[in-house]
Amino acid sequence: MANYTAADVKKLRELTGAGMMDCKKALDEAEGNVDKAVEILRVKGQKGVAKRESRTAENGAVVSLIADDKKSGVLVELKCETDFVAKGEKFLAVADAIAAHVAATSPADIEALLASEIESGKTVRTYVDEANATLGEKIVLDRFAQFSGGYVAAYMHRTSPDLPPQVGVLVELEQENAEVAKDVAQHIAAFAPKFLSREDVPEETVANERRVAEATAREEGKPEQALPKIVEGRVNGFFKENCLLDQPFAKDNKKSVQKVLGEAGVTLKRFARFRVGA
Missing domain, CATH: 3.30.479.20 (Elongation factor Ts, dimerisation domain)
Structure with missing residues (x-):
């Protein structure tokens, strides 16, 4: 039978931030000694750094x-x-x-x-x-x-x-x-x-917004003579948003x-x- 309590698991989690199962395994290995379990988790943690590289930190x-x-x-x-x-x-x-x-x-x-x-x-x-x-x-x-x-x-x-x-x-x-x-x-x-x-928006970004605005207006069937004003309005909308x-x-x-x-x-x-x- 495990020689530690739920309070010991909680304490170890608070001390290390490790997961519950990892804490339980460490306490099993340390025979219930919290300080020793902390050391075990640190050692195992160092070995596991490379394994964690593929995980997502969000x-x-x-x-x-x-x-x-x-x-x-x-x-x-x-x-x-x-x-x-x-x-x-x-x-x-x-x-x-x-x-x-x-x-x-x-x-x-x-x-x-x-x-x-x-x-x-x-x-x-x-x-x-x-x-x-x-x-x-x-x-x-x-x-x-x-x-x-x-x-x-x-x-x-x-x-x-x-x-x-x-x-x-x-x-x-x-x-x-x-x-x-x-x-x-x-x-x-x-x-x-x-x-x-x-002035901080890259020129290529502005140029791309103009291309998209013009292509969208043409796709919508807007009159050719109205395109410059429509494009300018949509580019200004981009500036206003960003x-x-x-x-x-x-x-x-x-x-x-x-x-x-x-x-x-x-x-x-x-x-x-x-x-x-x-």
Whole structure:
């Protein structure tokens, strides 16, 4: 008969984030000793890292870190396999540690971040692999954002009250305005613009939209003389849907985001929006 209780299984799950069956097997092997079971899971986890590479990590969390002077900020997405791990303290501690490391070191890109040293003799890549082993799931770090120079703010959105934020937005304004920063960040979270302005849309994307708009209009049997106006209208519709400054503002759809910013006397320099797994 097993020499451990359901409480021991629960404790081991909370300590490691491992699945129930894995915890039971580890406790069986450790003859009920929770500390030894933790070690067993870590060892087995390290061996199983490669096996987990083929799994899908679509859960996780977005975390942010804003400097006290509001002149810089970081946004990090860390993914895992299950919401059970995503809401665990150990997983969130890893995400927060990585965000603090980004804030302190300002890596150029994700590869530079993964190769950088987060602890003595330990790279971020190794740090994530250890979390992978300890938590018993595939843990993925593949994007972050860092802004500095202007007024930086973040908005974090929970899609479920029992989960950490699944959507995070980082904005940088040229002028300090906490209210506008919050309102615009919330708008970005809700409407997911792909670009800041029309000027940021690649030329090939615009050209493709024009081709599609013209082909669609011809398919619909629109008059030849009306095509230029129809195409222009549909391309403008694309800008209005995908460019933040062109979008109708969430709190007042009679105004564009550009107009709201202009009335407040502020300029939005850039933004980043992460949604876990998207």
